[in-house]
Amino acid sequence: MIKAIVVDDEILTREGISANVPWEKLGYELAAACADGREAQAYVKEHEVDVVLTDICMPYMDGLQLSEFLYREYPQIKIIIFSGYDEFEYAKQALKYQVTEYLLKPVTAFELSDVLLQVGEKISEQKKKDERIGKMSTTYHRNHLLVRSNALMSLVMGDKTREENDRELEDVGITLWGSAFRVAVVEIDDYRDANSLDDKQKQERSLMAFVVYNVAQEIVEKQHAGEVFQGKDYRTVLLLETNRPAELGQRLHEIAGEISRRLLEIMNMKTTIGIGGCVKERGELFRSYEEAMTALQYRYTYGEESVLILEEISGTPERSEAEAIMERILDCVKRGDRDGIKQCVDKMKEDIRRAAWNRERVNLQLQQQLDETVELLRTFQLEEQDILWEKERTLEKIIGAAGLEQALGVMEEYFLKVSGMLDTGRNDGGKKYALLAMEYIEKHYGENDLGLSTVCSYLNISTSRFSTIFKNITGETFMEVLTGIRMQKARELLENTSLKNYEIAEKVGFSDPHYFSAAFKKAIGKSPTEYAREKRK
Template sequence: MIKAIVVDDEILTREGISANIPWEKLGYELVAVCADGREARDYVQGHEVDVVLTDICMPYMDGLQLSEFLYHEYPQIKIIIFSGYDEFEYAKQALKYQVSEYLLKPVTASELSGVLIQIGEKIDERRKNEELIGRLSTTYHKNHLLVRSDVLMSLVMGDKTREENDRELEELGITLWGNAFRVAVIEIEDYRDVHSLDDKKKQERALIAFVVYNVSQEIVEKYGAGEVFQGKEYRTVLLLESNKPVEFCRESRAIAEEINGRLKEILGMKTNIGIGGCIRERQDLFHSYEDALAALQCRYIFGEESLFVMEDIRQHTGEQTETELAAEEILDAVKHSDTQAVSRIMGKMKKGVRTAGWTKERVHMYLQQQLDAVPELLRSFQLEEQDIVWEKERALEGMMSAVSLEQALSVMEGYYRKAAEMLDTGKNDGGKKYALLAMDYIEKHYGENELGLNSICSYLNISTSRFSAIFKSVTGETFMEALTGIRMQKARELLENTALKNYEIAEKVGFSDPHYFSAAFKKATGKSPTEYAREKRGM
């Protein structure tokens, strides 16, 4: 029977629910009625309870406080809230504490009975799974699978001699009959980082490992395809064998897909399976095992997949440099508030990372570098520092907690779109955006002697007359004055720090005529280039 309690400070409500619900018929036992959350809390601490039905508004401890307590201390207890308050904040809090149902008063007996039936079905299903796990755990120990797993693990890791392996396999009655072998490794998505699990989670993970083992064993036996055993860090390992090497890859894939599907049905969890390459000699099994582990490492960049076959990965990955991943393009798209270009470039970035076959750590390093470049861009447009910092921190948190490249890039795309929106929402009023984009363009192209008003206006897609007025208003200079100023500054730096000749410097800063450069430099500094260089270099 499912044990339930009712919590409400109104005696009529308590009595009405107690009397009008056919508890026994629904498979329930009403074990207590309580007048407030504190009384219910005390009862739960000393008795077995499966379902709590509670009002929200009560003295001493209200229904939401009780739900919070149960959420943290007794997460297996299902909670039903009935309330006279149809407010979003109450419902939001209820969702936070994983309340099963939020019902508005008045609640009919029929309505509540329907909810209890649904919750009862979920509890029955959970109990059956727990019973199954218990039976599998007993079977595991009875058959001495730990010893068997140790022997097979040594075999695939290649840490013993062939003679030692043969002797141990013979003692266990294991015969390897195939002339081609593959190693596959199964990992549960929710328990990848076993080092971060507390004792309760580790126990839960061990029990689930028994389920993974038994399901895998059943399917591999059905195919007559090899051995299944427990590996390191709660992984399950498949040593697959065949006498038909040509069909072996297809059969291995079919076995893995069937295992994934069955485990999804039973556990409701995603499993990842890495399949190593095909080998012919037993002493080379460690190569296939290492391949399988390496294939699993690709789950981050191919996050939507659940089966990772080394042959497939090698076909789709190769050399790729970071400079090919469109970092500069994305900043230009943000500058121009071009969200379509942002989406296109993010797709290019995803393809580049996958082609490179990067690890999760390298992806994080690369994306963080790209993320760090955006605040400087936003600051150059004089946006609010608080907004800049907050948006970056939120994006960094989302990117680091993402479970796949797809999710991380989605967070990054949202950040880029937000940055583009910030640049285009009026915070850069008075034409500041055009002026700053122009100054940025000049900084990058001042060495091109054809750079002029027409080329900058074509780049910004704005008329020359409108741009000239905006630029003068924001900077206090004409476009040509600003361009000449930057060219002269760059020329001074070259004269001070290099031994280049005057005509070489003229060419580097955008002057095709050295004589015109000398005249412009003397007008700007009061000295000829030669005099300036002699003075600065101490010649």
């Protein structure tokens, strides 16, 4: 609807025009009826108006003064003057202010309706024209941005010759002035998998990516730091250039941090920025771009909303404490040490970040931990169906985790649940304690101070209760089992090595070689020397 206002100091004229003109039928909405030019001026400042119908002679501000104001401040508003003065000077001034129609009173509703129809057609034509121009301008702007982005993207990816790059950059009016360059890539944290988005999400993502581009461009332009363009999969790419590489290196966190903060403030949008290394040749830009993309992959480990500069990400994907700590976690799981489990998981997070593992390496390690935990559950003879269901459910959560924190949270929950499973009635008769003790003996039989109290302290159980449980499960006392394992290990060493008797005694937990010889002969029926001579032949 076209919005119009009537301005006349005579109330009967205002009411007559308001009541007798078929506004809606003509495609109009009568938005207001004002008593003078000053009232109309105030209304126009606060509301959208397309047409003003005004008398000339009014107090405070007459119709011509109002027309002058509208001509100067709101030139798009159409003005229709109706006046009782058939004076050339009035008409001349009206022409000066580009008044659309000058009507002499009295004006009939039919005459005014005819004029309003003509004015409405002009307004409709102008709106269509403005819309076409706007679309053409928007299309041109978008096409220019697309061509510009494509030219810069080809440059940083290194997929064209220098001559082709130079020609494309010249076509879009870009001149690179720096002697050193770095590439940064901005990615929206909430939308990383472009292939999984539906049409509506893609449209939303495109708009958000344009916001990122505009904010980044404003900041980089303010810093005189280079060019900004839209990259693949709705990412925004920064081509930073400088003649002072060291200074740019110091400003990286400042520039990237400001981009992240601004986007969070104005759109509540979380982003991660990966930054590649410095290169001094345009032909090497692809290396910096690849490094920036690689840096983004470490968001999984270091967390979202990060500024990740590849050269600052230290570590090596070799074996680290993150792998070794698994043994300690399983030990805590067996003993039901919930606090120990949490401490180990926290330590694992620190070690993984220190080693700079990526998502694939973390997932592989956690899957291995799942497998080891499953084997532990099988050792305690728990229901196979329950074991596998928990494993698959946990593995699905780990693979779907957004970051290291979430993945390790899933693992911690799993470890605690497994620990609880081991503490339930499913290990009736104390199998858990017996098996834990057997494992402990297998690991520590070579320690000469290993005894019943040592194992009970490890299991956090009284010696009398443990002795009863152990004998019921194994059919032997603790010392009988310990001695049997030590004798078996001694036999293996006597058969397969050239170690002296006293050396073997020390390795299997005997501090006194004579006592070892006596114990061995009692258990095997031969002295260690006789046994070795017989077997080594």
